[in-house]
Amino acid sequence: xxxxxxxxxxxxxxxxxxxxxxxxxxxxxxxxxxxxxxxxxxxxxxxxxxxxxxxxxxxxxxxxxxxxxxxxxxxxxxxxxxxxxxxxxxxxxxxxxxxxxxxxxxxxxxxxxxxxxxxxxxxxxxxxxxxxxxxxxxxxxxxxxxxxxxxxxxxxxxxxxxxxxxxxxxxxxxxxxxxxxxxxxxxxxxxxxxxxxxxxxxxxxxxxxxxxxxxxxxxxxxxxxxxxxxxxxxxxxxxxxxxxxxxxxxxxxxxxxxxxxxxxxxxxxxxxxxxxxxxxxxxxxxxxxxxxxxxxxxxxxxxxxx
Numbered sequence: 001x002x003x004x005x006x007x008x009x010x011x012x013x014x015x016x017x018x019x020x021x022x023x024x025x026x027x028x029x030x031x032x033x034x035x036x037x038x039x040x041x042x043x044x045x046x047x048x049x050x051x052x053x054x055x056x057x058x059x060x061x062x063x064x065x066x067x068x069x070x071x072x073x074x075x076x077x078x079x080x081x082x083x084x085x086x087x088x089x090x091x092x093x094x095x096x097x098x099x100x101x102x103x104x105x106x107x108x109x110x111x112x113x114x115x116x117x118x119x120x121x122x123x124x125x126x127x128x129x130x131x132x133x134x135x136x137x138x139x140x141x142x143x144x145x146x147x148x149x150x151x152x153x154x155x156x157x158x159x160x161x162x163x164x165x166x167x168x169x170x171x172x173x174x175x176x177x178x179x180x181x182x183x184x185x186x187x188x189x190x191x192x193x194x195x196x197x198x199x200x201x202x203x204x205x206x207x208x209x210x211x212x213x214x215x216x217x218x219x220x221x222x223x224x225x226x227x228x229x230x231x232x233x234x235x236x237x238x239x240x241x242x243x244x245x246x247x248x249x250x251x252x253x254x255x256x257x258x259x260x261x262x263x264x265x266x267x268x269x270x271x272x273x274x275x276x277x278x279x280x281x282x283x284x285x286x287x288x289x290x291x292x293x294x295x296x297x298x299x300x301x302x303x304x305x306x
Contacts, residue, residue: 016051023047029095031058041095060095064156067106071164072114074121076129082165084121088113088144089157097152105151109144113158116143126165133160 023046024030030042034054049056067090071083088109092098102108120139121129129136137158145155165173 017048020049020051020054021046022049022056027062029060029062030056031060031095031099033057038096038100058095058099060092060098062092062095064089064091067109067113068161069110069113071162072117074118076121076124076126078125080126080165080169082126082129082163082169084117084163085161086113086117086140087159087161088155089159090148091154091156092152093154094152097150101151105148105153108151109148109153112144112147113140116140116147126169130163130165133163136160 022030022042024042024044026044028044030047032039032042032049032054034050038057039054067088069086069088071085073081073083075081090109098105117136117140120136124132124136137160140158141155144158148155
């Protein structure tokens with residue numbers, strides 16, 4: 001009988017031990033209370049709690065959570081009502097603070113996000129709201145992260161998912177954008193025409209410059225050619241003059257070498273007079289030394305004898 005009781009006790013103890021063995025998976029934490037009081041936080045691994053005394057008060061996931069809140073109505077500084085929905089990326093860093101810091105932490109974050117968004121948008125006008133998403137995201141992340149520190153929550157990022165202005169505002173914005181696009185189109189067309197005219201004028205200018213340069217080069221070449229021709233002509237005339245002078249000098253030298261200077265000269269004078277007498281002239285001028293003709297004749301006779 002006693003053996004049966006011992007066996008039953010052993011079985012009960014083993015069942016109790018097995019029933020109180022827990023394995024905490026990766027990226028999770030368990031909050032343990034003993035008699036209603038926080039005792040410890042179980043991290044990843046194998047754990048055993050005391051039967052009937054310890055209990056798992058909360059199972060916390062340490063993974064990053066994405067909280068997609070519904071659109072919140074906000075009013076801008078210039079009294080335009082719109083709806084903005086945000087996405088919050090948060091992560092639990094302290095399971096104990098998360099479990100005991102605030103009742104229903106996710107709802108608290110949603111309400112805190114809505115009020116923070118209203119405060120930030122209330123300081124911006126419509127145009128600034130539509131173009132300042134980075135500023136809104138940065139301010140919201142900073143405020144939410146600081147406010148959720150006592151809850152053991154780390155806010156990593158806040159993103160404005162969508163901004164939905166009223167229908168009338170959207171229509172006005174579409175008209176404004178259409179007018180802006182038309183204005184830009186006209187400016188681009190005008191700029192294109194301006195550039196085209198500038199290019200045409202530049203082309204004409206370059207053509208005129210090239211034509212003037214070509215004419216200048218042609219004139220320079222023509223002047224060079226005229227100069228070269230004049231030089232050649234001058235050189236030819238100089239050469240001819242030198243040859244004539246040389247021939248004259250050689251003839252005089254030959255006359256001088258035969259020693260008949262006076263006789264030849266007198267003979268040439270007689271030939272000249274003979275030609276003059278055969279001409280159409282009515283007057284004949286006799287040289288003053290005509291009396292020397294006898295000497296000339298005798299000189300000719302001497303020459304013929306030789």
